Structure formats: C-alpha cells, structure tokens
Amino acid sequence: MRNLYGKEWVMKKKVFGVCVLLLTAVFGLSGFGLAEEGVTDTEIHIAQWGPQTGPAAAWGSIPRATGHYFQMLNDEGGIHGRKIVYHMFDDAYNPAKTKAGVKQLQEDVGIFAWVGGVGTACGLAVKNYLMAKKVPWVTPATGSRHWIDPPQKYLFSTFALYSTGAKVHCKYAYEQQGLKRFALAYQNDDYGKAYLQGAKEQLAKYGLKLVEAIPVEFRDTDLKPHVRKLKKAKAQATLICLTPMHAARIVMTGRQMRFNTQWMASSPCSDFPLMYKITKGAWEGVIAATFAELPDSDLPLMKKYRAAYKKYATKEERWGIFYYAGFGFAEPLVEGLKRAGRDLTREKLVSAMEGIRDFKGITGHINFAPFDPKDPWCRQGQDEVFLVQCQKGGKYKVITDWIEIR
Amino acid sequence: MDMKRNYYEDVQLFRSGVVVFWFVLFMAALAVFPLVAKNYYVYVVNYICINIIVVLGLNILVGYTGQISLGHAGFFAIGAYGTIILMTKAHLPFIIALPLGGLVAAVFGFLVGIPALRLEGPYLAIATLGFGLTVTQVIGRTDFFGGRQGLHAPPLTIGPWHLNTDKEFYYLLITLTVLLTLAARNLIKTKVGRAFIAIRDADIAAETMGVNLVFYKTLAFAVSAFYAGVGGGLYAFVLRFIEPEVFNLFMSVMFLAMVVVGGLGSIMGSIAGATLLAWLDLQLRNIVAIPYLGEWLETFSKTYMTLTGMSNIQFIVFGLIMVLIMVFEPLGIFGMWIRTKIYWKTWPF
Numbered sequence: 001m002r003n004l005y006g007k008e009w010v011m012k013k014k015v016f017g018v019c020v021l022l023l024t025a026v027f028g029l030s031g032f033g034l035a036e037e038g039v040t041d042t043e044i045h046i047a048q049w050g051p052q053t054g055p056a057a058a059w060g061s062i063p064r065a066t067g068h069y070f071q072m073l074n075d076e077g078g079i080h081g082r083k084i085v086y087h088m089f090d091d092a093y094n095p096a097k098t099k100a101g102v103k104q105l106q107e108d109v110g111i112f113a114w115v116g117g118v119g120t121a122c123g124l125a126v127k128n129y130l131m132a133k134k135v136p137w138v139t140p141a142t143g144s145r146h147w148i149d150p151p152q153k154y155l156f157s158t159f160a161l162y163s164t165g166a167k168v169h170c171k172y173a174y175e176q177q178g179l180k181r182f183a184l185a186y187q188n189d190d191y192g193k194a195y196l197q198g199a200k201e202q203l204a205k206y207g208l209k210l211v212e213a214i215p216v217e218f219r220d221t222d223l224k225p226h227v228r229k230l231k232k233a234k235a236q237a238t239l240i241c242l243t244p245m246h247a248a249r250i251v252m253t254g255r256q257m258r259f260n261t262q263w264m265a266s267s268p269c270s271d272f273p274l275m276y277k278i279t280k281g282a283w284e285g286v287i288a289a290t291f292a293e294l295p296d297s298d299l300p301l302m303k304k305y306r307a308a309y310k311k312y313a314t315k316e317e318r319w320g321i322f323y324y325a326g327f328g329f330a331e332p333l334v335e336g337l338k339r340a341g342r343d344l345t346r347e348k349l350v351s352a353m354e355g356i357r358d359f360k361g362i363t364g365h366i367n368f369a370p371f372d373p374k375d376p377w378c379r380q381g382q383d384e385v386f387l388v389q390c391q392k393g394g395k396y397k398v399i400t401d402w403i404e405i406r
Numbered sequence: 407m408d409m410k411r412n413y414y415e416d417v418q419l420f421r422s423g424v425v426v427f428w429f430v431l432f433m434a435a436l437a438v439f440p441l442v443a444k445n446y447y448v449y450v451v452n453y454i455c456i457n458i459i460v461v462l463g464l465n466i467l468v469g470y471t472g473q474i475s476l477g478h479a480g481f482f483a484i485g486a487y488g489t490i491i492l493m494t495k496a497h498l499p500f501i502i503a504l505p506l507g508g509l510v511a512a513v514f515g516f517l518v519g520i521p522a523l524r525l526e527g528p529y530l531a532i533a534t535l536g537f538g539l540t541v542t543q544v545i546g547r548t549d550f551f552g553g554r555q556g557l558h559a560p561p562l563t564i565g566p567w568h569l570n571t572d573k574e575f576y577y578l579l580i581t582l583t584v585l586l587t588l589a590a591r592n593l594i595k596t597k598v599g600r601a602f603i604a605i606r607d608a609d610i611a612a613e614t615m616g617v618n619l620v621f622y623k624t625l626a627f628a629v630s631a632f633y634a635g636v637g638g639g640l641y642a643f644v645l646r647f648i649e650p651e652v653f654n655l656f657m658s659v660m661f662l663a664m665v666v667v668g669g670l671g672s673i674m675g676s677i678a679g680a681t682l683l684a685w686l687d688l689q690l691r692n693i694v695a696i697p698y699l700g701e702w703l704e705t706f707s708k709t710y711m712t713l714t715g716m717s718n719i720q721f722i723v724f725g726l727i728m729v730l731i732m733v734f735e736p737l738g739i740f741g742m743w744i745r746t747k748i749y750w751k752t753w754p755f
Contacts, residue, residue: 052717060717090691090717095645095652096453100688103446103572121556124647188547189554217547218554218651314708 036345038112044079044337044344046070047087047111049101050118050141054092059118061317062141063088065326066116068312069305073334080342087111093118095125102126106135113349116141116329120190123147131155136349138333139381141325143267144190148376154346156353158332158366158381162191162266163198165289166239167405168385169264170202172287173237176400179262181211183235185226185250187242188215195241195266202405211235216246223250224257231259241266248279255282267291267385271321276394284392287399289385292328292363294396295319301362324362331361332381356381364402377406417595419588436580440573448572450688452644455579456637457680461664462590462673463633468662469671470594471626472606473522474531477538478661481631483653484511485638487545490557490648501564508635515631519624538658546650556649559642569643579640586633591673593629602626606671634661660687667731669740678739686727690720 038045050063070084078084087105091098098119105111106129113136117123120142130137131152139158140147143165147157173179184199186192196213203209212233214226227250230238238254238261240247247269254261263286269275270288273295293302305327309319317323332353337344339352350371359366366381377383384404389397410416420426440448460482467473488507492498498506518537522530545551562569569575593599601622604612613619642648660683668679694700703719711718735741 053721090720095647096641097688097691099645100446100449100453101691103449104692107444107446121647121649121652124556124558125645128646187554190556193553193555217543219543 036112037110039082039344042082043085044082044113045085045087045109045111046333047089047102047105047109047114048116049089049091049098049122050116051093052090054094056093056119059141059322060090061320061323062116062118062326062329064313064317065309065323066330067326068308069327069330069334071312072305072308079334079337080344082344091119091122093122095119095121098122099125099129102129106130106133111135112344112346113138113333115139115333116326118142120144120146127152127155134346136333136346136353138336138353139329141329142191143194145194145376146190148380151371151373151376151379153371154350156332156336156368156379156381158329158363160267160289160291160364160382160385161198161380162194162241163201164383164405165266165291165385166195166198166241167202168289168387168400168403169237169239169287170199170206171403171405172387172400173262173264174203174206174208177237177262179236180208181234181236182208182239183212183214183230183233183237183261184210184239185214185216185230185242186240187246188217191266191268192216192241195239199239216242216250218243220246221249223253226250227253227257227259230254230261231257235261237262237264239264239266240269242269244269244271244275244278248275248283251286252279252282262287264288270388272388272390272396273394274320276390281392283390283394286390287387288390290321290388291382291385292321292325294388294398295321295324296396297362299362305362328361328363331363332356332359332366335359335361354378365404419591433584440576445572448576449644450685452572452576452579453688454681454684455583456641456644457661457664457684458583458677459586459640460634460637460661461668461676461680462586463630463637464661465665465668465671465673465676466590466593466602466633467626467630468665469669469675470599470606471602471623472609473623473626474527474662475518475534475627475630476531476655476658476662477518477534477536477541478630478634479653479655479657480538480541481511481515481634482638482641482657482661483541483545483648483650484514484631485635486642486648486653487551487557487638488635489639490559490642491551493560494557499564500562504636504639507639508632511635511638512628512632515627515629515634516624518631519627522623522627523620535655535658538653538655542650542653552649554650556647557642559646559648562643575643582636582640586636587673587677590633590676594673598622598625603671663728667728667738669738669743672738672740674743675738675740678743682739683728686724690724691717693720693723 048063048066050060051057052060067086067088070086074083087109089101091101115138118141123140124146131154134154136154138156141159143159143162147155182203184196186196199210212230212235214229216226240250240263247265251263265286265288267289270290275283293299305324335356336349336353339355340348354368354370356366356368364382364384368381369378372378383406384402386402387400389399391397464478467475485507488510489503492503492506493500518534521533525533546554569578601617604617605622609619664679664683667683669675694704707719
C-alpha cells in the first residue's frame with residue numbers, strides 16, 4: 001500500500017512539472033513573441049463592431065463585408081507576409097455592449113487597430129478608451145464631426161461628413177439648376193443637425209437662407225404636417241436628411257399632396273434600387289449624394305470586389321452600397337498597413353496614414369496630413385461626394401463628377 | 407428553523423458569526439478583485455453593480471410594495487442627465503451631484519406615484535411605460551439636455567482622487583453598492599418597510615390598520631426612483647457618454663426581468679438577478695467561443711436560420727434561461743437559494 005501511494009505521488013509531481021513547463025511556454029511565447037500588441041510574424045489582429053441584432057441590424061452588413069475584404073486580401077497573400085485576423089462582434093447598437101466588447105478584445109486578444117464601427121453613440125462610448133490606449137482607429141462608419149473635432153492622433157475618419165453632402169446639394173441646385181428657395185427636413189439628431197449646419201453655411205455664400213427647416217423625430221409616423229409646411233414655404237428644392245424609412249415616407253407623402261419640388265437626399269438614402277422599391281416608384285427623379293462608387297460600376301476595383309462578394313458572401317447577402325461600404329471603409333487602413341512596411345508598429349502605421357495623399361479606392365479621394373491639434377481636416381480623409389439621380393426602375397444616373405467641398 | 411424570539415433578532419444585520427465571517431471574506435475578495443482580474447472583468451463588475459443598485463430600488467417597489475414600473479429607464483435617464491448637468495452647468499462636485507441627481511429622479515418618482523394611488527396592475531404598468539418613453543422624448547427634443555446628440559461626462563474627481571479608469575471607479579461603485587444594499591435592507595426592517603409589505607399584501611387592510619396609503623405608495627415610488635437615479639448617475643460615468651436612445655423600453659423591461667428572475671421581495675434575489683442577467687447580457691455574445699456547443703450552434707444557425715441567425719441565438723438562449731428559471735423556480739434565484747439552504751441545514755434528513 002505504501003508503495004502505491006508513493007508512485008501516485010511521483011506521478012502527481014511529474015504532471016505538475018509538465019503543467020508548469022507548458023504554462024511557462026505558453027505565457028512566455030505570448031509575452032516575448034510580440035513586438036507590438038496585435039502583431040506577430042504571421043498575423044495582424046484587426047477588429048470591428050456592428051449591430052447584427054436590434055434596431056440597426058440592417059447596418060450589420062458593413063462589418064460582414066469588411067470580413068470578406070480581409071478574406072480576399074489573405075487569399076492574395078496578406079500584407080507583407082502577414083494575414084489579417086479579423087475579430088467582429090455584435091453590440092446590438094447598445095453602447096454599453098460596444099464598450100464591453102471593445103475592452104474584452106483589446107485586453108484579452110490585443111487588437112492592433114480598429115476599423116469601421118457602426119453607430120455614433122457606440123463609437124463615442126469607446127473613443128476615449130481607444131485614444132488613451134493609443135490604438136489606431138480608422139474610418140468610424142458614421143459621418144459625425146465628433147471624430148475630428150477636436151482631432152485625435154490615432155483616429156482617422158474617412159466617411160464624408162454629412163455637411164459635405166448638404167453643401168454639394170446646395171451648390172448643384174443653385175449653380176446648375178438655378179433654384180433659389182431651399183427647404184430642409186432633417187432628423188432631429190447629430191446626423192440631421194450636421195446636415196442643417198452644412199446647408200446654412202453653403203446658402204450663406206449665395207446670400208440665401210433656408211425658407212423652412214423642419215425637424216423630424218425618430219418616432220414620427222405621419223409626415224403630412226411636415227409636407228404641408230414645406231408646400232406653404234414654396235420650396236423649389238427640398239433637402240432631406242432622414243433615415244431611409246422617413247425619407248421614403250416624406251417623398252411619398254409629397255407626391256400624394258402634389259408638392260412639386262426637387263427632392264435632394266443625403267447619402268444614407270442613396271441606395272436607389274431599395275428606395276425605389278419601398279416608395280413604389282415615387283423615388284424617381286430624386287437626387288442623392290453618394291460617397292462611394294455605384295453598385296454597377298465598371299471600375300476594375302469594383303469588379304474585383306464583386307468577385308470577392310460572390311466568392312465569400314452567403315447567398316442572402318445583398319450587393320448594395322451598405323455592403324461594399326465595408327470594403328471601402330477598410331481600404332485606407334490596408335493602404336496604411338502596406339505603406340508602414342514589414343516592421344509594423346502603431347506609430348509607424350500612424351505616420352504611414354499621415355502620408356496618404358490622393359488615395360483612391362472605391363470611395364472619394366483620401367488625404368491625411370501630419371497631426372495638427374488645431375486642424376480637424378488633418379484627420380478627415382474624404383471631403384468629396386458626387387450626385388446621382390434616380391431613374392425609372394431605381395437605376396442610377398450620374399449627374400456630376402466628384403465634387404470636393406469643405 | 408429561522409425562528410425569531412425577539413424584535414432585535416429580526417432587525418439585526420447579521421444573523422450569526424458565520425454570516426459575518428463570510429461577509430468579511432466576500433468584501434476582502436471584492437477588494438482584491440481588480441488587482442488580479444483583467445480590466446475587462448472590472449468593467450463587467452461595474453456594469454453589474456449599477457444594475458444591482460437599480461434592481462434593489464425596483465424590488466422595493468415591485469417586490470415589497472406590490473406596485474409595478476415599466477418606466478425605470480426613465481428614472482435612470484433622469485439620474486444620468488441630472489448628475490452630468492449638475493456637474494457641467496451648475497459646477498457641483500460629483501459627490502453632491504450624484505445624490506442630487508438621485509433626488510431629482512425621486513421627485514419624478516413621487517409624481518409618478520400619485521396616479522399609482524388609483525391605478526393597479528396593467529393600468530399602472532401602462533402609465534409608467536408612458537412615463538419612461540416620455541422622458542427620452544423630452545430629453546431628445548430639448549437642446550439644454552444635449553438633444554439627440556447626447557452629452558459627454560466630465561472628468562470624475564472626488565476631492566484629491568481622479569477616478570478615470572475602470573479600476574478606480576470600481577472601488578467607488580462597490581462602496582456605494584454595499585451602502586445602498588445595507589440601506590435597502592434596513593429600510594425593509596423599519597416601520598416604513600413593514601408598511602410597504604402590508605400594502606403589497608392587502609392595501610385596504612393596511613389602510614384600516616392605519617397605514618397612510620398616499621404617503622407610503624408615493625414614498626415607495628420615490629425611494630425606488632432614487633435608487634434608479636443614483637444608478638443612472640453612475641452609469642453615465644461607466645459609458646462616459648449618454649444619449650436618449652440608450653434609455654429605451656428594453657432597458658426598463660430588463661430591470662423588471664432582473665427583479666423577477668432574482669426573486670420578488672428579496673434583497674439577495676435583487677443582487678442575484680441583476681448579476682446573472684447583466685452578466686449574460688454582456689457575455690452571451692461570446693457564445694460561439696464555447697467549445698463544441700458554439701460550433702454546433704453556428705452550424706445550426708447557418709443551416710436553418712438567416713445570415714444573422716447566430717447573433718440572434720444569444721437572445722433565444724437568454725430568453726430560455728429566464729423561462730426555465732421561472733418554470734422550475736417561481737421564486738427566482740432567491741427561491742433556489744432558500745431550498746439549497748434548507749437542504750443542507752436538514753441534511754441528511
């Protein structure tokens with residue numbers, strides 16, 4: 001009996017020894033193998049959040065598309081011999097969950113850089129955290145001024161500001177169409193207010209003022225009073241900066257009430273096939289600003305992305321602007337990673353990003369500049385959009401080239 | 407088993423030396439926790455603490471007084487906005503702004519409590535639901551509250567301490583959670599608490615016995631709203647940014663679910679319910695990472711469900727856990743605790 005106990009004891013000791021060795025190996029390797037957090041000899045860890053459930057689940061295609069883009073790049077051999085390991089999580093558009101997910105990935109996995117990220121509130125909940133940790137974040141997927149004002153060294157925004165869209169609309173309607181009476185229906189939030197500001201600034205240049213500016217609430221369902229006011233103001237051009245649902249409703253109500261105006265919609269309403277379908281054709285003639293190439297574009301890059309979409313996306317995924325925007329939002333980061341070279345660190349990525357001039361992917365031209373705390377534009381990459389008009393059947397007609405405006 | 411022989415046995419904080427021992431050990435573990443745990447888990451505990459505070463308050467209203475509220479996200483929002491605005495616009499220090507924010511919420515709680523004198527059950531639920539939705543609408547339409555753009559929380563300092571990391575904030579939160587838990591426990595043991603329970607059991611009988619219904623019903627709402635307000639004020643500093651859409655109906659429903667799952671009319675239950683559901687809420691998104699089960703779920707969702715089926719599985723699991731707890735233990739987690747306790751106390755019989 002005593003002998004037996006002794007044997008067991010020796011066994012236990014051996015097992016213990018092996019465990020200690022294994023643990024040391026695991027922790028040792030993970031501790032010393034990294035030159036920079038999130039980068040190994042063969043991998044770069046990039047992450048993004050996006051709602052797959054909840055009220056904004058429709059935007060969830062953006063982070064999924066980014067995943068397909070990285071898959072495509074990895075199959076081509078990766079960046080400087082490193083594959084991108086992509087971490088995506090669902091935050092259900094709830095900032096508390098965004099913050100939890102970001103912290104967990106950042107601290108457990110160690111993310112090298114963040115890309116995209118749907119939702120202004122979700123992004124704002126983690127902005128200070130990422131900036132304090134000096135983790136680069138490229139292209140938050142909303143056009144808010146919060147990202148660049150004040151500018152942050154590690155935060156690069158490329159989503160065209162909503163105010164840029166408003167300015168281009170006013171410029172086109174005034175200079176090309178000769179319209180003088182402008183009205184605006186805007187969503188009463190960050191997105192709408194930015195648009196309102198842009199429209200006011202541009203019209204002031206022509207000595208004009210908005211004849212009517214109507215806030216629309218998220219929960220408003222009957223838009224007849226809004227249209228009545230617009231009609232009374234005799235607006236020749238009516239800018240709309242709303243969710244696709246409200247935009248569809250206001251245009252349909254306008255048509256029913258025989259309100260003749262040139263509707264001009266912000267970029268979130270630029271998915272014409274969809275808008276045409278949900279408005280039962282009333283969307284025809286609407287002009288919209290768009291920040292990326294059109295779905296049927298013949299650009300070689302767009303053809304390549306379409307091929308990637310066919311190869312990697314599941315059957316139910318729809319090829320539309322809010323799908324391939326996920327490719328477009330990640331392009332500047334990939335360009336930065338390529339420029340930063342094989343010896344990758346966060347600081348090198350930031351200086352490589354700052355060196356990007358006139359980069360053209362599937363969105364507008366992108367320019368960054370060395371960090372200047374007084375100049376928000378050093379961190380706003382894209383400042384151009386182009387205008388398209390909706391034709392019968394939801395087809396696109398390009399009516400301007402890229403227009404740059406600040 | 408739990409026979410009480412005199413009044414002081416009923417009101418004493420700890421029933422025996424063993425309970426004191428475990429309490430001290432638990433407090434020590436909480437104190438050491440941020441030193442050994444990763445920052446992410448500290449954030450999770452912070453999030454749980456805030457839910458505990460709100461659920462303690464809601465349980466006083468629902469579990470002890472027998473009223474209902476589907477508008478607690480409204481009080482939560484008032485506390486959050488109140489605290490930030492008192493700090494940024496009135497330049498009050500945090501330690502004054504936080505209780506004041508809670509008091510503002512309590513005033514609204516008192517006001518909502520007035521219709522509660524005439525409304526019961528589903529009617530009261532609808533009235534409070536309306537209140538919760540109105541609050542976010544009013545905040546969203548008022549520029550003073552930052553409108554739909556939301557507000558940023560100012561840097562947090564208490565005297566010489568700067569509480570800007572999760573770990574620093576953790577100690578403040580734990581202290582407040584323990585204090586508020588003790589306060590709730592003591593409140594229930596006083597005349598006020600007994601009046602609440604009497605109202606819950608039979609309000610007409612209670613009134614006949616001399617319990618002032620007007621006073622105690624509105625007081626229950628005010629106390630409950632105060633807890634929610636304080637929770638909201640702290641939540642603003644966990645997120646560091648608030649906007650009206652954060653305080654939606656789903657949040658109110660979650661608070662209520664925590665009360666019911668934890669156990670109606672129980673302090674322990676409030677803590678357990680808030681801990682379990684808040685933890686699941688944050689953690690279920692990692693369901694795919696569970697070995698075997700995660701892979702199986704993923705294949706299942708890709709084969710039989712839509713593109714985002716996988717993400718929705720977390721809600722199904724979430725719902726399932728709640729339903730199962732209710733089916734097998736109508737008294738909630740607290741009921742399970744009681745049964746386990748009885749089992750061990752009477753073991754082996």
